[in-house]
Amino acid sequence: xxxxxxGDDDIYDDEENIEANADDLENExxxxxxxxxxxxxxxxxxxxxxxxEEETEQLSRQELNRLRKAEKKSVENRLQRIRLRxxxxxxxxxxxxxxxxxxxxxxQHPKQVARIFALMAARKEVFRAKIKSIIGPAxxxxxxxxxxxxxxxxxxxxxxxIFGGGxxxxxxxxxxxxxxxxxxxxCRVVYTDEEQAQIEIxxxxxxxxxGSIESIEMQSLDITIELPADDYNFDEFNxxxxxxxxxxxxxxxxxMVDEVYNYDNDSTGDxxxxxxxxxxxxxxxxxxxxxxxxxxxxxxxxxxxxDNDLYAIxxxxxxxxxxxxxxxxxxxxxxxxxxxxxxxxxxLFMKDFIFENSSDMMRGIGEENYIALIFMPKNQxxxxxxxxxxxxxxxxxxxxxxxxxxxxxxxxxxEFTSAEDGENPIYLYESASNLNVTAETYQNISxxxxxxxxxxxxxxxxxxxxxxxxxxxxxxxxxxxxTYLTWKEDxxxxxxxxxxxxxxxxxxxxxx
Numbered sequence: 315x316x317x318x319x320x321g322d323d324d325i326y327d328d329e330e331n332i333e334a335n336a337d338d339l340e341n342e343x344x345x346x347x348x349x350x351x352x353x354x355x356x357x358x359x360x361x362x363x364x365x366x367e368e369e370t371e372q373l374s375r376q377e378l379n380r381l382r383k384a385e386k387k388s389v390e391n392r393l394q395r396i397r398l399r400x401x402x403x404x405x406x407x408x409x410x411x412x413x414x415x416x417x418x419x420x421x422q423h424p425k426q427v428a429r430i431f432a433l434m435a436a437r438k439e440v441f442r443a444k445i446k447s448i449i450g451p452a453x454x455x456x457x458x459x460x461x462x463x464x465x466x467x468x469x470x471x472x473x474x475x476i477f478g479g480g481x482x483x484x485x486x487x488x489x490x491x492x493x494x495x496x497x498x499x500x501c502r503v504v505y506t507d508e509e510q511a512q513i514e515i516x517x518x519x520x521x522x523x524x525g526s527i528e529s530i531e532m533q534s535l536d537i538t539i540e541l542p543a544d545d546y547n548f549d550e551f552n553x554x555x556x557x558x559x560x561x562x563x564x565x566x567x568x569x570m571v572d573e574v575y576n577y578d579n580d581s582t583g584d585x586x587x588x589x590x591x592x593x594x595x596x597x598x599x600x601x602x603x604x605x606x607x608x609x610x611x612x613x614x615x616x617x618x619x620x621d622n623d624l625y626a627i628x629x630x631x632x633x634x635x636x637x638x639x640x641x642x643x644x645x646x647x648x649x650x651x652x653x654x655x656x657x658x659x660x661x662l663f664m665k666d667f668i669f670e671n672s673s674d675m676m677r678g679i680g681e682e683n684y685i686a687l688i689f690m691p692k693n694q695x696x697x698x699x700x701x702x703x704x705x706x707x708x709x710x711x712x713x714x715x716x717x718x719x720x721x722x723x724x725x726x727x728x729e730f731t732s733a734e735d736g737e738n739p740i741y742l743y744e745s746a747s748n749l750n751v752t753a754e755t756y757q758n759i760s761x762x763x764x765x766x767x768x769x770x771x772x773x774x775x776x777x778x779x780x781x782x783x784x785x786x787x788x789x790x791x792x793x794x795x796x797t798y799l800t801w802k803e804d805x806x807x808x809x810x811x812x813x814x815x816x817x818x819x820x821x822x823x824x825x826x
Contacts, residue, residue, distance in 0.1 A: 338636055389419055390426070397430045398770060406437040486678040487705070492820030495669030499690040499759060502666050502767070504801050511661045512595050514772045517548040518602070519570045520723040522654065523563060526615050528648035530643050536626040537619060553591060567591075569614055574598050576608055600658035600798050601774035612651040614643040659773035659799040664786065666690075666759070666767035675822065681706060683815045686801075687808040690756035697751040697806060699824035701744035703730060707816030714743050718751050718806045743819060753806040760785055773799060 392415060400408050408416065420427045493501065520542065527537045539562040557564040558681065571594050578599040589597070617623060620640040627639065662685070667676045689697075700716055700723070709727075716723035723745050730742040760766055760781055767776075767786070777783045777799065787799040810818070 322778075385483060386422070391425065392428065393419060393423060393426050397426075397433065400430075401434045401437040406434055406441055408434070422503045447720070472812060482662075486680045487817050487819045488678070489676040489820045491822040492675050493823050493825065494672065494688060495674040496672040497691055497695050497825065498669060498765060499692045499756060500666055500668040501676055502664060502688040502690060502759075503679075503682070503684055504662055504664050504688070505684045506661065507663055507682060508596065510625050510663065511601075511772070512592055513548050513551055513600060514552055514568065514661075514774065515571075515595050515603060518774060519567055520548075520563065521568070522611065523566055523615060525654075526612075526647045526650050530619075530625075530646040533642060533646055534628045535639070535643065535646075536628050538624045538626060539566070539619070562622075566615060566618055569618060570611055571595055571598070573610055574603070574607060575615055577610070599661070599796075601661055601772060602777065603654065603656065603657040604658050604797070605656045608654055608656055612648050616647045619643055655777055657777055657799055658796070659777060659787070660801075661772075662801065663770050663772050664767055664801060665770040666765070668768055679817060679819060680817045682819045683812060684810045684818060686803070687818070688804075688808065689753060689806045689808075690758075690759060691753050691805075693755055695753050695825045696824045697753065697823070698749050699715045699745060699822065700725065700749075700808070701742060701746045701821040701823070702808065703740055703742055703819050704819045705740045705817045706738050707812050708814055709739070711740055711813050712816070713811040716745065716751075716806065716808050717803075718753070721751065723749065723751070744821070747824075751806060756805055758786055758802045758804055773801070 381444055391440045396408070396412050396416070400406065400412055416427050416430065512716060524541050527541065530537055540560050541563055542556075542560060547736075568591060571591060573596045575597050579597055580735040620643055625639065625643060663682075665677075669675065702714065702725070704712065704714070716725065725745055726745050727741050729739055731740040763781065766779075766781055771779065775788060776786055781797070786802060788802045789797060791797050810816075
C-alpha cells in the first residue's frame with residue numbers, strides 16, 4: 315500500500331508544502347498591507363505636490379498677469395503719445411520707430427492702431443486740401459511752393475531726428491552739428507533729480523545700517539533686524555511695503571533721517587513735525603555724513619538695538635546674556651563707523667557722454683533738470699560759435715550762458731519752432747559768431763577709464779567708488795560754514811537755469 319500511495323517521505327513533503335504555502339500567503343498579506351500603506355502615503359504626497367504646484371502656478375499666473383498688465387499699460391501709453399503727436403505734425407507722418415511700433419502693436423491693439431491710422435489719414439487729407447487751396451489759384455508759383463515745402467519737410471525731419479532719437483534708435487535727443495570725437499573725449503552733464511536723490515539717501519542709509527549689523531555679527535552675535543537682500547531694487551522702493559516687510563529696519567531708517575534732517579535744519583528735537591519720510595529726506599541738504607553725524611548715528615543705531623534687545627548670542631554661550639554684550643554692540647558699531655567716509659556732497663548727479671569714434675557726438679540725451687554741460691577737449695581747441703536747442707521747459711523761467719574762466723558769454727534766445735496742436739515750442743539759444751574762446755585739454759577725467767561716468771553717478775557714489783574722487787570733485791563751503799564736495803567747474807561750461815526738467819542739444823558748435 316505504501317508503494318501505491320507513497321511513503322512517509324511523501325507525507326512529510328506534503329506537510330512542508332502546506333507550511334510553505336501558508337508562509338507565502340502570510341507574506342503576501344503583509345506585503346499587501348505594506349503596499350496599501352505606501353500607496354496611501356504616495357497618494358498623500360501626490361496631493362501635497364499637486365496643491366504646491368497649484369499654488370505655484372497661481373502665483374506664477376498672478377505675476378504673469380501683473381507683467382502683462384504693466385506691458386499693456388506701457389504699450390497703451392505709447393499709442394496715446396503717437397496719437398496725440400504724429401497726426402498733428404506740420405506734415406502729418408509717422409517716424410520709422412513709430413511705424414515699427416505700430417506694426418507690432420496692431421496684433422494686440424487692433425482697434426487703437428486702426429483709429430490712429432484713420433486719424434492720420436484724415437489729417438493728411440486736411441493737409442492735402444490746404445496744399446490744393448494754395449496751388450489752385452497760384453499755379454505759376456507751384457515750383458516755389460514745392461521748394462519751400464521741401465525745405466520745411468527736411469527741417470521737420472531734422473528736428474524730429476534730434477528730439478526723437480533719429481535713425482540711431484536711441485531714446486532721448488541727439489546732437490546733429492555739435493562737438494565730436496575728433497577733438498573731444500566727450501561732454502559731461504551735471505543735473506539734479508529729486509526722486510533719484512530720495513532713493514540714493516534711502517539706499518545709503520540702509521547700507522550703513524547693514525554694515526553696522528555685519529560688524530557686530532562677526533563677534534558671535536546675531537542681530538534680529540530683518541534687512542533687504544543685497545539685490546533689493548531701491549529704484550522701486552515702496553514705503554508701505556518696506557515698512558511691512560522690514561519693520562525694524564524701517565524704524566531705524568526713520569530715526570536716521572530725523573537725525574540728519576534736524577542736523578541740517580537746526581530743528582533739534584522736532585524731527586520735522588508734520589512731515590512724512592520723503593518730505594524729510596527732501597529737506598536733507600547733502601548726501602553722506604560728516605564726523606559729527608557719524609558719531610550721532612553710531613550711538614543711535616547701537617542704542618536702538620540695545621534698548622529693544624534686538625540681539626542673540628551664538629555658539630557655546632547661546633542663551634546666556636553677558637553683562638558686556640551691549641557694550642560689545644556699541645563698540646562694534648563705533649568701529650564700523652570709524653571706517654565710513656566722513657564727507658558730504660551736494661545732492662547732484664553726473665554723467666559723461668563719451669565719444670567712441672571721431673564722428674561720434676552726444677546721443678540719447680534724456681530729460682533732466684540740467685545745471686551744466688562741460689566740454690571735454692582731448693587737445694587744445696578754440697571755440698568760435700555756440701548754439702543750443704531747448705525743448706520741454708518753462709521758458710519764462712529759463713536762462714543759459716557760457717562760462718570760460720572769468721569770461722561770461724551771454725546767449726540770445728529766439729523761437730525756433732512754434733507750439734502747434736499741443737506740441738511744445740523749441741527755442742534756439744546762440745552766441746555771437748565771431749568768438750575766440752580757448753579751451754585747454756580737459757584734466758578732470760581718468761584717461762585710463764574714460765567711461766567711468768558713462769552711467770549716471772551721484773556725487774556720493776563717486777566718493778565711494780573705485781577711482782579717486784578727487785579727479786572729479788572739489789571741496790566747497792556754504793555760508794553757514796558747512797564743508798562739502800561738489801563738481802569741478804573747470805574749462806568751458808554751458809550753464810542752465812531752470813526750475814523744471816528739460817531736454818537740450820547742441821544745434822551747432824564751431825571750433826578749430
